[in-house]
């Protein structure tokens with residue numbers, strides 16, 4: 001990463017924290033953008049006591065916030081080379097009784113926010129280009145019950161990945177996605193505690209027999225941000241232990 005500046009949304013969360021740490025360990029300067037500004041700032045300070053990481057407040061559902069966060073990266077570090085969108089929420093609910101406001105909120109965070117932050121960052125990337133990685137999910141491809149808005153939004157981001165990739169190729173900006181199966185983070189712990197998922201069933205359903213670790217996601221993100229993937233764009237890379245390949249019992 002050699003001094004590249006990468007903005008990571010959801011930088012205070014399970015996947016965003018690990019992505020930020022991994023990119024920092026590879027020499028990137030990282031802006032951790034999160035609606036939870038205090039946690040983002042604390043995480044940034046813990047990652048780099050010398051100031052190579054910084055936290056900034058950003059609600060990705062607000063286009064102005066996205067513009068301010070991207071501008072902060074330029075003001076603070078002088079450039080912006082990449083963006084990883086790890087912000088997100090999960091709130092399973094029966095579709096027949098799902099309140100419209102809950103549907104709208106999920107789509108706003110998972111799909112609209114992904115576009116707003118990508119647009120804000122792409123506008124500020126250098127003429128030499130940049131890279132964007134969206135965190136989607138196996139739910140961009142595989143339908144799970146009680147997750148209509150989440151699955152539809154993630155599938156939307158997978159298509160957004162393709163559209164932005166072909167549109168922004170002329171600016172040298174590559175756009176890809178990483179789609180994990182269940183990752184061992186607080187989001188998954190909350191879903192297990194709420195009875196929305198059964199950990200033993202998940203492990204049995206995944207051919208590699210375990211949950212994804214945040215580090216599995218972070219190394220895929222680093223690949224898609226870096227020069228090793230310089231001819232890869234518009235692609236969704238599923239980090240799922242074989243979940244999507246599995247079609248047996």
Ligand SMILES: NC(=O)c1ccc[n+]([C@@H]2O[C@H](COP(=O)([O-])OP(=O)(O)OC[C@H]3O[C@@H](n4cnc5c(N)ncnc54)[C@H](O)[C@@H]3O)[C@@H](O)[C@H]2O)c1
Pocket residue numbers: 009010011012013014015016033034035036058059060061086087088089090109113135136137138179180181182183184185186187188
């Ligand atoms: N954990 C999993 O099993 C899993 C699997 C597949 C995909 N994902 C996706 O990965 C992403 C990260 O998940 P995670 O497990 O790290 O969750 P997490 O709950 O640990 O972290 C999510 C982070 O996003 C932040 N956030 C929420 N709404 C925001 C907003 N509007 N603007 C800015 N920040 C906001 C939260 O403050 C939090 O820091 C999500 O998009 C999620 O859908 C997670």
